[in-house]
Amino acid sequence: MVGTILAFIAGLALAGVTFWISGGGLLGLGASAVVAVLGYVGVSYLTAPERKIGQLLASAIPNGQQAADTLDRARSCVDDMQRLIARTLDPQVRKEADDIVVATGSLIRFVEANPSSYDTLRHFINVYGGQSLKLLRGYVDVEHAGAPDQTERAKAETIEALQVLEKTAAGELSHAVESKRLALSADSDAIVRLASMDGYTADRETADGYAAGGNTAGGHKAGGYVAGGYASGGNDDHGKEQA
Structure with missing residues (x-):
């Protein structure tokens, strides 16, 4: 509502200035009408509230x-x-x-x-x-x-x-x-x-345990990961000793 009022006032003001600059007459009246419409549309656009989707601005998505x-x-x-x-x-x-x-x-x-x-x-x-x-x-x-x-x-x-x-x-x-x-x-x-290119691969037993909805802690203990050729369980040093 406030934006509409501001746009209306801006349109009238621009129309008045245009009419005065053009020296009046039919030409000035026509130019004023055009400027008034353009001013109203422009100010309405500038004062329109930013639309949101949730907490994000629509223009940012x-x-x-x-x-x-x-x-x-x-x-x-x-x-x-x-x-x-x-x-x-x-x-x-x-x-x-x-x-x-x-x-x-x-x-x-x-x-x-x-x-x-x-x-x-x-x-x-x-x-x-x-x-x-x-x-x-x-x-x-x-x-x-x-x-x-x-x-x-x-x-x-x-x-x-x-x-x-x-x-x-x-x-x-x-x-x-x-x-x-x-x-x-x-x-x-x-x-x-990407991890496999660096020598890291998920242990199959651990992955299967997650997929089956098994106990997370148990999955870590039973499997772990294979990194750089070392099998790792719950403790890295222990894994190296086993290797």
């Missing part, structure tokens, strides 16, 4: 503006859905719709923490967001029409579709997390390769 736009659209979609849920009378339909809101909220929170995954959320909102709202809006219209036989049929069809949508939202979250895990695996492999 790769594709941050696109991610912020996607999050805004997703939140707006959830808000619209909650308004429709509030108008829904049947408790079972409300529950299924609430499940979609929860699943979508989980996806939104993941993207807030991992903005690079915004494309998954954008796909879900683009493909299913509008359809979800259309479905609920149609059901609410039928429910409030006062035709019990049609309402029952609409209820069954709506619940089936809502259950599929909830699974879809959960699946999209799983895909987003999977992409994160694959990136982690790539980083892990890179570290292992």
